[in-house]
Amino acid sequence: MVSALIVTKFRGQGSEALLTNPLxxxxxxxxxxxxxxxxxxxxxxxxxxxxNSFYGAAIGMTVATGVLLFxxxxxxxxxxxxxxxxxxxxxxxxxxxxxxxxxxxxxxxxAARLFxxxxxx
Numbered sequence: 001m002v003s004a005l006i007v008t009k010f011r012g013q014g015s016e017a018l019l020t021n022p023l024x025x026x027x028x029x030x031x032x033x034x035x036x037x038x039x040x041x042x043x044x045x046x047x048x049x050x051x052n053s054f055y056g057a058a059i060g061m062t063v064a065t066g067v068l069l070f071x072x073x074x075x076x077x078x079x080x081x082x083x084x085x086x087x088x089x090x091x092x093x094x095x096x097x098x099x100x101x102x103x104x105x106x107x108x109x110x111a112a113r114l115f116x117x118x119x120x121x
Contacts, residue, residue, distance in 0.1 A: 028074040032066035033107035041115040
């Protein structure tokens with residue numbers, strides 16, 4: 001139910017979203033990046049998942065879900081390297097690259113912080 005509410009809130013603006021509502025784009029990118037970083041940390045580095053072979057499937061399904069949920073809102077970048085590459089290739093203006101980069105780094109750091117706090121317990 002929470003997921004449905006999030007999608008309802010973020011969907012519907014298409015490719016013009018960054019021009020009309022950068023906060024919506026930032027929120028979508030934050031949630032997508034956080035989810036991706038969280039899954040990677042939990043399936044690839046957590047002690048409880050050592051020896052399992054589902055890493056790729058879990059990460060791939062997270063990316064696919066993020067693209068389906070947020071692709072129409074933000075383009076589903078979810079990675080600062082992708083944002084920077086978009087800038088280098090002149091796909092986006094510098095302020096767009098900066099927004100994606102800052103939000104993706106912040107989401108990754110938040111996911112890492114939460115992961116470390118939970119792993120300590």
